Amino acid sequence: MRTRKHTTPLLSALAASMLCASLTAAVSAHGAFEKYDTDGWGQPIISVLMQGLAHRDSFWEPGGADAQDNSLLLASSQSNTGEIPDVLAGQREAAISGSVSGRQQDAGAAGSANGSGGSGEQHGAGAAGSANGSGGSGEQHGAGATGSANGSGGSGNQQGPEAVGSGGQPGAGAAGSANPSGTAVPQQDSAPTGSGNNAAGNPGSPQHTDAAVPGGSSHDAGSVVPDATPGAEQNPDAAAQAKPTQYAFTEVPREYFDDALFIGDSRVTGVELYSGWDNLTYYAEGGMTVYSMFQSKTAQAEGQTLTIEEALRKRSFGKIYLEIGINEMGTGTVDSFMEAYEAAVDHLRELQPDAILYVCGIMYVEQSKSESDPIFNNPAIQERNDRIAALADGENIFYLDINEVVTDETGNLNPDYTWDEVHLLGKYDVIWLEYFSSHGIVKDS
Amino acid sequence: MGLSDLNFIFRFLPAFLLVYFLCPAKYRNVVLFGGSIVFCGFCSLPGAAILLGSVAVNYVLTRILDCRKSPAWRKGWLFGAVLFHVGLLCYFKYKAPSLPPGISFYTFTLLTAAIDVYRRAELPPRSFLELGAFAAMFPKLLSGPITAYHDTIEQVRRRKVTAKGVEYGLSLMIVGLAFKVIIADTLGILWHDIRTVGFESISTPLAWMGAAAYSVQLLFDFQGYSLMAVGLGSMLGFRLPRNFDHPYRALSVSEYYRRWHMSLGRWFRDYLYIPLGGSRRGTLRTVCNLLAVWLVTGIWHGVTLNFLLWGLALGFFIVMEKLWLGRLLDAYRWLAHLYVWFLIPLTWVIFAVTDLESLGIYFTRLFPFRGGGIAVNQRDWIIHGKNYLGFFLAALAVSCPLADSVWKRFWNTLAAKVLLFALFWVCVYRIVTGLHNPFLYLGF
Numbered sequence: 001m002r003t004r005k006h007t008t009p010l011l012s013a014l015a016a017s018m019l020c021a022s023l024t025a026a027v028s029a030h031g032a033f034e035k036y037d038t039d040g041w042g043q044p045i046i047s048v049l050m051q052g053l054a055h056r057d058s059f060w061e062p063g064g065a066d067a068q069d070n071s072l073l074l075a076s077s078q079s080n081t082g083e084i085p086d087v088l089a090g091q092r093e094a095a096i097s098g099s100v101s102g103r104q105q106d107a108g109a110a111g112s113a114n115g116s117g118g119s120g121e122q123h124g125a126g127a128a129g130s131a132n133g134s135g136g137s138g139e140q141h142g143a144g145a146t147g148s149a150n151g152s153g154g155s156g157n158q159q160g161p162e163a164v165g166s167g168g169q170p171g172a173g174a175a176g177s178a179n180p181s182g183t184a185v186p187q188q189d190s191a192p193t194g195s196g197n198n199a200a201g202n203p204g205s206p207q208h209t210d211a212a213v214p215g216g217s218s219h220d221a222g223s224v225v226p227d228a229t230p231g232a233e234q235n236p237d238a239a240a241q242a243k244p245t246q247y248a249f250t251e252v253p254r255e256y257f258d259d260a261l262f263i264g265d266s267r268v269t270g271v272e273l274y275s276g277w278d279n280l281t282y283y284a285e286g287g288m289t290v291y292s293m294f295q296s297k298t299a300q301a302e303g304q305t306l307t308i309e310e311a312l313r314k315r316s317f318g319k320i321y322l323e324i325g326i327n328e329m330g331t332g333t334v335d336s337f338m339e340a341y342e343a344a345v346d347h348l349r350e351l352q353p354d355a356i357l358y359v360c361g362i363m364y365v366e367q368s369k370s371e372s373d374p375i376f377n378n379p380a381i382q383e384r385n386d387r388i389a390a391l392a393d394g395e396n397i398f399y400l401d402i403n404e405v406v407t408d409e410t411g412n413l414n415p416d417y418t419w420d421e422v423h424l425l426g427k428y429d430v431i432w433l434e435y436f437s438s439h440g441i442v443k444d445s
Numbered sequence: 446m447g448l449s450d451l452n453f454i455f456r457f458l459p460a461f462l463l464v465y466f467l468c469p470a471k472y473r474n475v476v477l478f479g480g481s482i483v484f485c486g487f488c489s490l491p492g493a494a495i496l497l498g499s500v501a502v503n504y505v506l507t508r509i510l511d512c513r514k515s516p517a518w519r520k521g522w523l524f525g526a527v528l529f530h531v532g533l534l535c536y537f538k539y540k541a542p543s544l545p546p547g548i549s550f551y552t553f554t555l556l557t558a559a560i561d562v563y564r565r566a567e568l569p570p571r572s573f574l575e576l577g578a579f580a581a582m583f584p585k586l587l588s589g590p591i592t593a594y595h596d597t598i599e600q601v602r603r604r605k606v607t608a609k610g611v612e613y614g615l616s617l618m619i620v621g622l623a624f625k626v627i628i629a630d631t632l633g634i635l636w637h638d639i640r641t642v643g644f645e646s647i648s649t650p651l652a653w654m655g656a657a658a659y660s661v662q663l664l665f666d667f668q669g670y671s672l673m674a675v676g677l678g679s680m681l682g683f684r685l686p687r688n689f690d691h692p693y694r695a696l697s698v699s700e701y702y703r704r705w706h707m708s709l710g711r712w713f714r715d716y717l718y719i720p721l722g723g724s725r726r727g728t729l730r731t732v733c734n735l736l737a738v739w740l741v742t743g744i745w746h747g748v749t750l751n752f753l754l755w756g757l758a759l760g761f762f763i764v765m766e767k768l769w770l771g772r773l774l775d776a777y778r779w780l781a782h783l784y785v786w787f788l789i790p791l792t793w794v795i796f797a798v799t800d801l802e803s804l805g806i807y808f809t810r811l812f813p814f815r816g817g818g819i820a821v822n823q824r825d826w827i828i829h830g831k832n833y834l835g836f837f838l839a840a841l842a843v844s845c846p847l848a849d850s851v852w853k854r855f856w857n858t859l860a861a862k863v864l865l866f867a868l869f870w871v872c873v874y875r876i877v878t879g880l881h882n883p884f885l886y887l888g889f
Contacts, residue, residue: 007608008608008611008612008615009612009859009862010612010615010616010862010865010866011611011612011615013862013866014615014866014869015459017866017870018454018455018459021455022455270641270642273642273822273825273828274642274646274820274822274825275820276820276822418641419640419641419643420637420640420641422641423641425641425642425643425645425646426642426643426645426646426647426819426820426821426822427643427645427646427819427820429820430820
């Protein structure tokens, strides 16, 4: 069929199909197709047509320029379905619960009467403030009223006040009396969640004197000293006696990683390619998300490429490092993310019950990005990190926060370390593994 | 709003075409000029005002230049016109925080009007509208092709929209979109990845792959845009000049640039090189003229040192070719191909990396004679190669002479239309999923 004088078949066909698409989009903007779960079809265009448009300012505009740009940066094919408002709402919510828990935390901390004095001595005042604290969520701190302070700290350090609202000194108020570290006090207010590494709070406790950085593992010491009164001198050995199986971070040699697995997104592919450490196993893929992690076909085993699920059923590891979460920022809420994250952690534990599981906080982005991006910004990242940190149990699951070593004085990702504001340059990827080396858990068995 | 923007494809263009086609022929310039201003306004409101102002000043100047005064008087006014347009361009390019959309391109377009009228090569525009439609028409507003006044003004006055022209234009537009969205943007990710890793850490093969990726990306990005512009022009009844003629088939750098961004090259030839004396005033003068043209070309692209370096490097090789290298290249075709394929990607690296320190690092990775490199993974090129080989091959396939003849013969068949239809939706899919960038040449 050739174009004749007055026929324009291509134009007509295109015009008709575009009209249909635009009509579908316009109808979907009113939520007509929301009941169909089209995300599961794995076809973003269908999702966009059928439901994604409802949240957009304008049909056909995927997210907005920034979001679009980001999805490219992160090599993620997910369409950002305009859920920024949800994310922001989630942030506000959490901020409120955070402040509530912060107050509770004061009380709880009073109960446990831990100070960061111990860590202060170890690390200098500034580091003390930052190394402890953060982590833990509002829910957990309900327990603070009973006098326990669930710790899972180790993040949010070296940052200024705008630094993602972490770095608090839990228990510092109470600890003030027992705590020689005065710097803890001003930070207290900024602590949204505040929980600390209580073990580190026991001055003189032998358990942590050799810990490279306090915080990181969570020590449920509150229950140990339920009757402690504010300002009371703490029995330095109480925590250690009550929880003999709690572990502290220590320096480990490179061989430690011979049976280690590092799972994660594009940031881990960078480590795989450019750290120069090849004794680890890496299951990493750009754009990997916690939602589809186990189905990711990235595992090389016995000359085949398997999904992570299959590979973990075939081979067992001594340590598993999980670094994931940045690609998920644009979709869902913190709660929906954490639901998937917790499920993934549970599933990992189920598949590899003997492995030490390290959950890694999401690495920050550079300041200019953080300040201009509605999705990929450090407050939002820290909000998720706080929740990830809370998963640490001090026995099998440990929280590691790379941000301790890659941030600059503003508390954002050091601009010298990155070109695209999100990923480390190849020459700095080894920082991950050096950090892991200084934060190893060794269980005597 | 660029030409690969969904808002353009799904909203502006259908609405514009509907009005344009339904409107009687004599009002189509009104629709075209009005539509173009609206288009520009969507990109940037101040930009639209600057465009209107620029056209208005140019209109007055062309009227003045047309009058029968003494040559010196007219020369003075021409000088004023050039000063105004170049000054405006320089201000926005090098001083102002943001570049108004298309100013580099429509400034050159408007200058041709003033110069052509001064030369009495063409009558001045009969109306403001005519000049506006010529200079601001949205298909070529943002990134050319830069059409000369004497070539295009007749079409502004009289043109015919035909069904075949519309179909042909639409087909070209889809091909251009696919060049941009499928080939250029995908290879752009490779270049982006290389930047993300950092030049220090890439292996030498990857450095070369990166140079190739950027070169192909730039070609398909800009060629894709130009095809879209020509296609849109054809839908509106224009025959806009092609901007690319398979540059990588060239046998020398000078030929490469007769095939690359042809409208800019022609502009520099007609309005700078030849007025300076061209090649008719002895070797030394020719060399100076060539270097001057390439210096200006470099500056036109940007003020950072690398663009200057890029322009001068090209000027140097073109002068060499003119002096003695050309004879060697003429004698050995294979050598000429190797020379172009080796040299041109290197010049694009200079073009791409605006920071001289990084540029130096990149070149030490390309030529690792003195070692260097930090945390280099020697096998990284294999990993990337697997991902991008298909796109390199696709770029090669559509650039070969066979592709031309296939296109010429089959573009108007049903099979081609079905394929183009599918291709269009594949492109839309990729745009929706966010796997694409804005056009590179919008930055110039």
